[in-house]
Amino acid sequence: MIEIKDLYKSFGKQQVLKGVNLVINEGEVTxxxxxSGGGKSVLLKHIIGLLxxxxxxxxxxxxxxTKLKGRELDEIRADIGVVFQGGALFDSMTVYENVAFPLxxxxxxxKKEIHERVIKALTDVGLQGMEYKYPAExxxxxxxxxxxxxxxxxxxxxxxxxxxxTGLDPILVRSIHKxxxxxQIQYGFTGLIISHEIPEIFExxxxxxxxxxxxxxxxxxxxxxxxxxxIVVKNFIMGIENGGDYEKRKY
Amino acid sequence: MVQLxxxxxxxxxxLFIFLGKMFIFLVExxxxxxxxxxxxxxxxxxxxxxxxxxxxxxxxxGAFSGMVLALQGYYALNKFGAEALLGPVVALSLIRELxxxxxxxxxxxxxxxxxxxxxxxMRITEQIDALTVMAVNPIKYVVVxxxxxxxxxFPLLTAVFDLVGIYGGYLVSVHALGLSEGTYFSQMELYVDxxxxxxxxxxxxxxxxxxxxxxxxxxxxxxxxxxGVSRATTNAVVLSSVVIxxxxxxxxxxxx
Numbered sequence: 318m319i320e321i322k323d324l325y326k327s328f329g330k331q332q333v334l335k336g337v338n339l340v341i342n343e344g345e346v347t348x349x350x351x352x353s354g355g356g357k358s359v360l361l362k363h364i365i366g367l368l369x370x371x372x373x374x375x376x377x378x379x380x381x382x383t384k385l386k387g388r389e390l391d392e393i394r395a396d397i398g399v400v401f402q403g404g405a406l407f408d409s410m411t412v413y414e415n416v417a418f419p420l421x422x423x424x425x426x427x428k429k430e431i432h433e434r435v436i437k438a439l440t441d442v443g444l445q446g447m448e449y450k451y452p453a454e455x456x457x458x459x460x461x462x463x464x465x466x467x468x469x470x471x472x473x474x475x476x477x478x479x480x481x482x483t484g485l486d487p488i489l490v491r492s493i494h495k496x497x498x499x500x501q502i503q504y505g506f507t508g509l510i511i512s513h514e515i516p517e518i519f520e521x522x523x524x525x526x527x528x529x530x531x532x533x534x535x536x537x538x539x540x541x542x543x544x545x546x547x548i549v550v551k552n553f554i555m556g557i558e559n560g561g562d563y564e565k566r567k568y
Numbered sequence: 569m570v571q572l573x574x575x576x577x578x579x580x581x582x583l584f585i586f587l588g589k590m591f592i593f594l595v596e597x598x599x600x601x602x603x604x605x606x607x608x609x610x611x612x613x614x615x616x617x618x619x620x621x622x623x624x625x626x627x628x629x630g631a632f633s634g635m636v637l638a639l640q641g642y643y644a645l646n647k648f649g650a651e652a653l654l655g656p657v658v659a660l661s662l663i664r665e666l667x668x669x670x671x672x673x674x675x676x677x678x679x680x681x682x683x684x685x686x687x688x689x690m691r692i693t694e695q696i697d698a699l700t701v702m703a704v705n706p707i708k709y710v711v712v713x714x715x716x717x718x719x720x721x722f723p724l725l726t727a728v729f730d731l732v733g734i735y736g737g738y739l740v741s742v743h744a745l746g747l748s749e750g751t752y753f754s755q756m757e758l759y760v761d762x763x764x765x766x767x768x769x770x771x772x773x774x775x776x777x778x779x780x781x782x783x784x785x786x787x788x789x790x791x792x793x794x795x796g797v798s799r800a801t802t803n804a805v806v807l808s809s810v811v812i813x814x815x816x817x818x819x820x821x822x823x824x
Binding site: 362365366367391394395397399401402403405406407408418419422423471 | 689693694695697698700701702703704
């Protein structure tokens with residue numbers, strides 16, 4: 318469904334992506350793990366066309382989105398939902414208006430239909446009765462749920478999560494992960510989660526890829542990743558500093 | 569010497585890139601003004617924000633500007649025994665110059681800065697990115713309503729500013745300085761032409777465009793974090809204020 322080929326990106330003199338290669342299969346949840354500042358969010362922004370690579374391609378439904386612009390890119394984006402790290406909720410709008418926004422702006426559905434879908438999406442994420450609150454009145458976990466509801470409402474085929482559990486307590490982390498898995502089963506989207514929630518992320522992923530120093534250094538099922546011999550992966554999972562060890566190895 | 573040339577060269581290149589970005593931003597905004605879907609509700613909300621909510625500050629500054637003009641004008645004209653011309657002096661100063669300029673400066677401080685901060689916060693909290701990935705053009709959704717609201721609101725606010733200023737001048741001239749009511753208004757009618765009003769209108773229209781262009785651009789390209797937004801807001805207000813005064817002179821020289 319999504320194929321990333323040899324992706325390179327630099328900001329000034331700092332090279333963030335150094336040849337990323339990854340295939341994300343349809344209907345699966347793929348997690349990209351790695352240390353903060355390793356280029357995970359930059360990679361995600363390339364997949365939705367917010368950043369253009371210096372070199373390389375990203376194929377979605379057979380089209381190289383790095384070459385697309387304007388309407389063609391918007392057509393691809395119509396099938397993609399994104400849950401941003403901080404939620405990116407519109408703070409001047411209520412929860413209801415936030416969730417309804419993609420339908421109001423991009424569809425010709427009647428008010429009644431939009432209302433029904435908003436209520437369903439909010440119920441699916443466990444936020445019924447919160448429609449008329451503003452984002453500032455919600456807790457961090459609730460904001461993430463609203464962001465998920467907003468991303469789900471247009472029934473996207475691909476859903477991207479940029480560190481959806483950052484800043485939440487362990488119980489909320491599990492609850493958001495369970496919600497992602499439940500909604501994935503219900504809506505059937507292809508999921509890509511940027512995360513460093515170890516080991517919780519293994520419970521909801523079909524495939525895990527480790528991004529380190531601008532490259533994907535290991536890809537496999539959660540079990541394979543947990544049993545990996547790769548020193549970078551092992552150290553990351555165990556929470557050990559590994560910069561020196563990694564530098565000595567050649568990938 | 570080489571260092572100095574390098575510094576000047578780098579500064580010139582950066583300035584050129586900055587101006588280029590600003591120009592492209594304006595062209596893109598103007599393009600989206602004419603391309604549907606039109607965000608009429610957003611435009612009305614921003615019109616209320618720029619127009620209605622700036623009314624109090626415009627009335628206050630307008631009234632006191634007119635009053636101080638009458639006071640100082642009377643002092644100067646009295647030296648030549650030409651107090652009868654106080655009405656035209658107040659009206660022409662306000663309509664041609666002070667009304668558009670002071671009104672634009674006040675609205676920049678009140679509404680322009682708020683627009684920069686709002687768009688800047690939208691940028692750093694990824695709300696602009698969220699619009700983009702939902703295939704909603706952020707320029708059309710966020711920037712265009714502000715620019716249109718500025719173009720409509722600035723001339724209307726300037727008209728209010730002028731009217732209140734002339735009335736303020738009347739209060740001081742007639743009730744404090746003892747000028748006759750008839751002299752104040754009849755001389756004004758005699759010396760103020762439609763052309764003067766048109767000049768004021770052109771000025772306020774162009775200020776509306778310039779201020780909203782600069783303020784939305786600064787917010788849209790705001791740096792990271794609270795410091796980035798605060799810097800963008802400061803730059804927007806300073807640049808807008810300077811551009812208002814420079815453009816006022818250029819337009820004045822051209823239209824005179």
